[in-house]
Amino acid sequence: MKKEEILKTLHDISADPFPYLRSKRENGAKIIGSPLADVPSEMIYAAGLLPVTILGTNKPIVKAGAHLPDNACSLSRSNLELVLNYHPDDFDGFVFPQVCDTTQHLSDIWKMTISSEFFTSFLIPRQVDRKSARHWFYAETSRLRDNLERYTGSPITDEALKESFRLYNENRHLLREIYQIKREAPGVISDRQLFDLIRSFCYMDPKDHIPLLRELIDILPKEPSDDGNVKVVLSGIVVEPAQLFDILDELKVSIVGDDLTVGSRMIAYDVPDREDVVEALTERHFAKSPFSPIRDVGTRLYDFLLQVVEETHADGVIYFHIKFCESQDYDLPDMKGIMREKKIPMIVLDTEYQSVTKAQTKTRLEAFVESLYGERDNG
Amino acid sequence: MGEAKQKMTAKEFSKQLTKKYYEGAKHAHEQGKFIAYTTAVSPAELFYAHDVIPIYPENHSVMMITHRMTAELSESIERKGYTSHLCAYARSDLGFRELHKSPIGGIPDPDFLLACNAQCFTLTKWFEVLSRRYNAPLFVFDTPQFIRDKRAREEIIKYVMEQIYEMIESLENLTGKKFDFDRLKEVVEYSRQASILYKTYLDMAAYKPSPISIFDALINMAITVYLRGTPEAVEFYRLLIDETMENKVKKGIGVIPNEKYRLYWENLPIWFKFRDHFNLLASYGAVILTSLYVHAWSYDFDPSDPVRTLAENYASVFSNVELEERAEMALDLFRRYSLNGNLMFLNRSCKAVSFAIHELRDIITKKTGVPALVFESDMGDPRFYSESQIRTRIEAYLETLDQLSYEKERGLRN
Ligand code: SF4
Ligand code: SF4
Numbered sequence: 095m096k097k098e099e100i101l102k103t104l105h106d107i108s109a110d111p112f113p114y115l116r117s118k119r120e121n122g123a124k125i126i127g128s129p130l131a132d133v134p135s136e137m138i139y140a141a142g143l144l145p146v147t148i149l150g151t152n153k154p155i156v157k158a159g160a161h162l163p164d165n166a167c168s169l170s171r172s173n174l175e176l177v178l179n180y181h182p183d184d185f186d187g188f189v190f191p192q193v194c195d196t197t198q199h200l201s202d203i204w205k206m207t208i209s210s211e212f213f214t215s216f217l218i219p220r221q222v223d224r225k226s227a228r229h230w231f232y233a234e235t236s237r238l239r240d241n242l243e244r245y246t247g248s249p250i251t252d253e254a255l256k257e258s259f260r261l262y263n264e265n266r267h268l269l270r271e272i273y274q275i276k277r278e279a280p281g282v283i284s285d286r287q288l289f290d291l292i293r294s295f296c297y298m299d300p301k302d303h304i305p306l307l308r309e310l311i312d313i314l315p316k317e318p319s320d321d322g323n324v325k326v327v328l329s330g331i332v333v334e335p336a337q338l339f340d341i342l343d344e345l346k347v348s349i350v351g352d353d354l355t356v357g358s359r360m361i362a363y364d365v366p367d368r369e370d371v372v373e374a375l376t377e378r379h380f381a382k383s384p385f386s387p388i389r390d391v392g393t394r395l396y397d398f399l400l401q402v403v404e405e406t407h408a409d410g411v412i413y414f415h416i417k418f419c420e421s422q423d424y425d426l427p428d429m430k431g432i433m434r435e436k437k438i439p440m441i442v443l444d445t446e447y448q449s450v451t452k453a454q455t456k457t458r459l460e461a462f463v464e465s466l467y468g469e470r471d472n473g
Numbered sequence: 474m475g476e477a478k479q480k481m482t483a484k485e486f487s488k489q490l491t492k493k494y495y496e497g498a499k500h501a502h503e504q505g506k507f508i509a510y511t512t513a514v515s516p517a518e519l520f521y522a523h524d525v526i527p528i529y530p531e532n533h534s535v536m537m538i539t540h541r542m543t544a545e546l547s548e549s550i551e552r553k554g555y556t557s558h559l560c561a562y563a564r565s566d567l568g569f570r571e572l573h574k575s576p577i578g579g580i581p582d583p584d585f586l587l588a589c590n591a592q593c594f595t596l597t598k599w600f601e602v603l604s605r606r607y608n609a610p611l612f613v614f615d616t617p618q619f620i621r622d623k624r625a626r627e628e629i630i631k632y633v634m635e636q637i638y639e640m641i642e643s644l645e646n647l648t649g650k651k652f653d654f655d656r657l658k659e660v661v662e663y664s665r666q667a668s669i670l671y672k673t674y675l676d677m678a679a680y681k682p683s684p685i686s687i688f689d690a691l692i693n694m695a696i697t698v699y700l701r702g703t704p705e706a707v708e709f710y711r712l713l714i715d716e717t718m719e720n721k722v723k724k725g726i727g728v729i730p731n732e733k734y735r736l737y738w739e740n741l742p743i744w745f746k747f748r749d750h751f752n753l754l755a756s757y758g759a760v761i762l763t764s765l766y767v768h769a770w771s772y773d774f775d776p777s778d779p780v781r782t783l784a785e786n787y788a789s790v791f792s793n794v795e796l797e798e799r800a801e802m803a804l805d806l807f808r809r810y811s812l813n814g815n816l817m818f819l820n821r822s823c824k825a826v827s828f829a830i831h832e833l834r835d836i837i838t839k840k841t842g843v844p845a846l847v848f849e850s851d852m853g854d855p856r857f858y859s860e861s862q863i864r865t866r867i868e869a870y871l872e873t874l875d876q877l878s879y880e881k882e883r884g885l886r887n
Contacts, residue, residue, distance in 0.1 A: 160831065161829075161831055162828070163849070164821075165821055192618060195825040195828065196824060198825075199829045201618070202796035202828075202829045202832065203796075205796075215620060220594070220615045225635070225639070227615070229632065230615075230617070230628070233632070234617075237624060237625060237628065387598075389601065393605060420595060420824065423598075424598035425598075425601075426554060427602075430554060
């Protein structure tokens, strides 16, 4: 395949994964959906099932409104809408993680409103700085293993898990490689294309994703080259709608790093090689970068972002706030303060599914990017 | 002293205790004592057992709300970039830290913070802000949803117990003092007694007519929230029960004259409106008797195994169980108190308690046949409260109840 063909294939899947998922299903795959974040896909995959991270829909909200208060975050609302209204029959089951009040109670609503063969919650620790969190993650991951075994009727062997780790590690490794190529030669693929690759990873069987990424890496030029764009780090949980990446491309901004959950947090950490497979998953979980709803050590959330900015020599930070995400709401004022103090330009964009082309968003971004150019060229 | 107390009413005693508690807190630092902020649902017994004074910013926020200070306080932090969508407790508290306004002259700064997320997740984020501000350690006491899965429950209790030991270690580090487990047993015993008495008081709403309304429950809840674990709390509830027995129950006096509708209230109260609501409802012969919220503090402790009992009680609070179980808890109140009306308040401040309200209504309505009114507002911020709208809806609802009972009386309905 040619570069453009591969990118188009992955773009299409990231824009609408359901044709791909249906074809997998026709060939016998069972689809297990999970909202963000931290469900160990490797475990679901090792059970012979296809794990899919649900990233909401931009189609109109029709049914979810009757189940959720108006101030439910845009992500949870559009996740519920996606499954309840647009794809009620496209999933065989769900592994539902809980990270905040919204996800905890959405889990209850989900169980009562969506019928599926399989549902289990995945209760991740909401603190990561004490030993107990590790013990709990281990126990909960073991429970997930048992529940999946009960559902499929066959054991998840350590061998199957290790094979699953190998595949996911390789898949993540290839994504990191492409990210690195982009960092050194930003013009090689666009911002949108980079994130199409990451988003398609949320939906695809690594066995399908890996060969495409390998081919792509073979084709991409590897020599460092500067496209002259200003360089930014993206921060937040998820950037939606994905058209926001097109706007960044249009405005001549190149992404060089991020702390996004659907981004580096998803691809940067591998499962280590350990005798005890559940321990291996536990170690991966605790190696991850901070995540807004989870209590971390001290001010690690802010320090981590500063570190990414420093390492990538970015010109500024674009923070994507999901409308009505309480967790981010509490973080932001202090985050802004720290960025001001460190003299790192940052803009906060309030994003919402279903509202792609808010003129105001574009105008604000334009002004911000212009100021980044101004500062770079004069400073 | 004994004699003086004899003459004191429960109300006076409560006032005295509250005053003493806040005075003690105010001078804690001068006396070399430590202040810990904690959440209303949390193993505060650990603090009492270790001579650390627990302070409840939520409680202080309620005072600011009832003094109608929230809009002003909130605006002061909205200017700093916080949104008006946050919980009104958090906004009042953060605003207090900007403007230093408070009906009781404020609360002291924390040396330590404990956030138990059985109650909500919001508090952990709010306390994170405070923890950064005061450079004080924050301990997130993590209680995974207490799902109905035997194995998960056993593991959750193990996890929570391990955290109690971690918490004890943190307290030892804070104070440099060894934790005393015998003292913990004593404190849990006081908590046990206070909780049983508090529940006995709440259960007086089962009498017909009911001698108490939810407003009495709310006013008298404060002591168990911040003083459970002390002998004074036990004494207070004894006095309160005796008094209610003598003055109301024995004489058959109800809290309103012509009690016709005995209502359930879902969620927290609209704090700055509850007297108005009481009066409006009373004019229809309706009275709100109870809510899962006030029952959140009717624990059942076993002091012989204090660490386990704290874990079990705090992990299983109504806001941390699955919806079906929460509905059963509410239905139990419908049965025991013979409730025949249901006001369901969707509180924009509190996602933790409001989120699945429609599903909750469906279950309760199906099981009881009692129609429910779901309405949206805010517990603390008058800017999100529409007087005429809510009044109209409550009135219309009560008229529906009237119509229903008229039809029932005439056999038009069963
Ligand atoms: S963390 Fe924020 S975006 Fe995620 S589910 Fe909770 S409120 Fe929504
Ligand atoms: S009102 Fe709700 S959101 Fe606010 S602190 Fe209480 S439980 Fe948490």
